[in-house]
Amino acid sequence: MADEQELTEPSKKALPVLGRVKSEEELEGLLLALTAGDGRLLLFRGQNAQFEKIRSSKARPDFGYSEEIENGWLSLVRGYLDVQGEPIYKFNFSMALLQHYGVGTNFLDVTANPLIAVWFATHKFSKKQAWYMGVTMRHYEQVEYERLTDGISYVFVFAVDDADLAMRDGHLVCLSHLPDGFLRPHRQEGWLLFDAPPITPNPNELCIGVIEVENNAFGSRLSQDHLFPSPIDDTGYASFRDTPFVQFPVALTTGNIDDDNHGAKRALSIDDYGNIGNDKRVGHKWQDLTLYEPHAVRTWSLRHFPLEKLYEGIKGDICDSTKITISQGALERLEKHADDTYVLAVPRLVGGRPFVEDGRGGSNPCPRRLAGNSRSPRRRSS
Numbered sequence: 001m002a003d004e005q006e007l008t009e010p011s012k013k014a015l016p017v018l019g020r021v022k023s024e025e026e027l028e029g030l031l032l033a034l035t036a037g038d039g040r041l042l043l044f045r046g047q048n049a050q051f052e053k054i055r056s057s058k059a060r061p062d063f064g065y066s067e068e069i070e071n072g073w074l075s076l077v078r079g080y081l082d083v084q085g086e087p088i089y090k091f092n093f094s095m096a097l098l099q100h101y102g103v104g105t106n107f108l109d110v111t112a113n114p115l116i117a118v119w120f121a122t123h124k125f126s127k128k129q130a131w132y133m134g135v136t137m138r139h140y141e142q143v144e145y146e147r148l149t150d151g152i153s154y155v156f157v158f159a160v161d162d163a164d165l166a167m168r169d170g171h172l173v174c175l176s177h178l179p180d181g182f183l184r185p186h187r188q189e190g191w192l193l194f195d196a197p198p199i200t201p202n203p204n205e206l207c208i209g210v211i212e213v214e215n216n217a218f219g220s221r222l223s224q225d226h227l228f229p230s231p232i233d234d235t236g237y238a239s240f241r242d243t244p245f246v247q248f249p250v251a252l253t254t255g256n257i258d259d260d261n262h263g264a265k266r267a268l269s270i271d272d273y274g275n276i277g278n279d280k281r282v283g284h285k286w287q288d289l290t291l292y293e294p295h296a297v298r299t300w301s302l303r304h305f306p307l308e309k310l311y312e313g314i315k316g317d318i319c320d321s322t323k324i325t326i327s328q329g330a331l332e333r334l335e336k337h338a339d340d341t342y343v344l345a346v347p348r349l350v351g352g353r354p355f356v357e358d359g360r361g362g363s364n365p366c367p368r369r370l371a372g373n374s375r376s377p378r379r380r381s382s
Contacts, residue, residue, distance in 0.1 A: 015050065016209035018157060022217035027114055030211065034157070041163040043110040043191050045156045046121030046213075048148065053204050054156065056195035057104030073098055073268060080239045081178075096173035096192040100185055101240055102271050107173065107192040108203050110158060114211075116188055119222045120145075121153035122215050127271065132284040136292070137263040138245050140284070141271040145224045148215040155211040158193065158203060170194060171201060182236030183229045228273040231282045238282070243268040245290040249298045257302045260295045297323070 018034065021027045035042060045054070057063055077094045092107075099107040111117050123145040132138040166172035171194040175185035184190075193203040231238035245264035251257055277283050296303070305318040326334075 015052065015156075015207065018209040018211050020152075020212040020214065022214040023219075024115065027118065027211070031114060038159075041112075041160040042114075043112060043158040043160065043193070044114045044117035045108070045110045045158070046117035046119065046153065047156065048121065048124055048153050050154045050210055054108060054195075054207070055197075056099075056106050056108045056203075058106045059195050059197055063104060073103060076240075076243065076268060080236065092170040092173055092194065097175065097178070097182075097185070097236075099192055100175060100188075100190050101237065103269050106194060106196040108195050110191050110193055110203075111189050112191055113189040114155060115220070116222065116227065117155045118153075118213055118218060119220045119227065121155050121213050122148050122218060122220065123224075124148055130272070130277070131263070132277070132288070134285065134288070136245070136247065136290045138284060138288055138290065139263050139265050140277070141269075142277065143228075143271045143273050150216050153213045153215055155213060157208050157211060158206040159208045160206060166201075178236070181234070183234035184227070184237060187227055187229060224274060230276050230279065232279070237270075240268055240270045241266075241282070241287075242289070243270065245288055247291065247293060247298055249295070251299045251302060255302065257299055262298065264290050 019026075019030045021030060031042070074091070074094050077097055078090070081094070081097070095105045096107045099105040100109060124147075125143070125145060127141050127143050130140055130142045132140070160166055160172060163172060167174065173192045173194075175182070175190040175192070178185055180186070193206065195202045229237070231241050243266055246267050247262045247264045249259070250261040251259040280286070300321070300323055301319050303319055307314045307316055307318060307321075
């Protein structure tokens with residue numbers, strides 16, 4: 001589940017309190033009273049504090065968002081899953097899975113098991129930045145959950161009248177259909193609610209109240225290691241952590257093109273839980289893959305050069321181009337068919353300005369398809 005501090009808004013008015021519990025038996029009795037004669041699906045979310053509204057990461061105004069990066073993430077997860085189904089189902093299921101493994105989306109993590117929600121309610125989330133000081137310094141986030149021993153925590157209760165309809169509409173996702181290798185969603189009995197105002201229904205409309213939990217009295221048999229299994233056991237988590245690290249030049253933030261200092265961040269924002277980074281089998285020393293580039297290539301967006309001065313018929317500035325990195329095998333295949341015409345997919349560029357003029361030009365936010373000859377050096381740039 002994601003960091004609750006990123007998902008909530010300060011309370012202006014209290015939600016209905018459904019009861020207060022200090023043991024599993026009291027919780028079970030309360031839920032039996034809530035569901036008596038009721039066919040609704042109940043879902044739960046544990047938090048350390050009570051809030052009036054719950055918002056997904058992407059629904060918050062301060063959330064940083066890049067459509068191109070998100071599309072890249074979706075391509076990764078679909079490749080891991082080979083997701084089948086209707087288009088809205090494929091998109092929402094992929095986004096929900098990313099959310100469950102810690103990537104901010106329009107989905108909110110909940111669970112079908114109230115005891116799991118209580119564990120999250122009674123454990124405080126913390127995240128710290130860490131660096132692995134290797135040949136390339138690699139930046140990652142390390143997460144820990146600490147048991148709360150006093151005060152009151154809260155379990156938010158959501159009621160879904162027609163779960164089948166909500167799933168067909170893409171407003172509700174159940175992760176129980178995932179392969180067994182994706183162990184975390186199964187351990188946490190994960191479901192996700194869609195939250196993208198003003199689209200309705202949203203989680204706040206489905207919330208029927210909160211259950212108060214006495215932190216010093218309610219004991220749990222669960223643990224962080226159980227709910228967040230190691231990538232050794234969770235092959236889905238391992239696949240996400242295998243995403244390469246990408247160098248991030250300091251020059252891109254300072255504007256000093258001669259500053260060749262850099263670190264690296266994982267292309268997919270996946271956190272480490274506990275001390276897994278120190279486990280030699282999955283640690284950062286031998287398992288990380290970092291994409292290396294010459295400094296001039298890393299900082300291409302700072303380098304101004306009108307392409308038409310060198311290549312007839314190609315207009316624009318190199319700094320506005322989209323950099324495409326291809327494998328050596330792909331390059332060899334392009335060179336092998338150099339006399340053929342191939343189609344190159346060009347995503348939306350910075351400022352909407354294409355660096356190749358194909359007769360359509362203009363500012364187009366959608367991907368365009370350009371026909372060209374593979375001998376063009378700018379269409380197979382590294």
